[in-house]
Amino acid sequence: MASSLIDGRWDYGASDADIFASIAVGIPEDGMPGFGAVMDAAQVEALVRLMREAED
Numbered sequence: 400m401a402s403s404l405i406d407g408r409w410d411y412g413a414s415d416a417d418i419f420a421s422i423a424v425g426i427p428e429d430g431m432p433g434f435g436a437v438m439d440a441a442q443v444e445a446l447v448r449l450m451r452e453a454e455d
């Protein structure tokens with residue numbers, strides 16, 4: 400199960416660059432698929448911003 404992305408807790412790094420990498424590369428050892436092949440950098444950055452704005 401994936402956990403909340405807006406609770407302010409980050410298990411795979413809390414910097415914008417870490418979150419970008421979690422989305423683009425994925426977390427293979429934990430079952431998170433990478434989206435770098437289907438989203439460009441601007442789209443991944445927009446998701447990082449969205450999560451930051453929604454963070455508790």
Ligand code: HEM
Pocket residue numbers: 400401402403404408409410411412418421422426429430431432434446
């Ligand atoms: C665009 C869609 C998605 C985004 C933006 C996204 C984003 C993220 C991020 C940022 C993390 C790291 C969380 C941390 O550092 O604590 C993560 C972890 C994870 N994601 Fe995703 N994810 C997406 C889709 C998916 C999908 C489709 C799956 C499963 C099929 C999935 C499964 C997981 C798992 C298992 C983890 C690791 C456990 C956890 O941290 O909760 N994710 N995801």
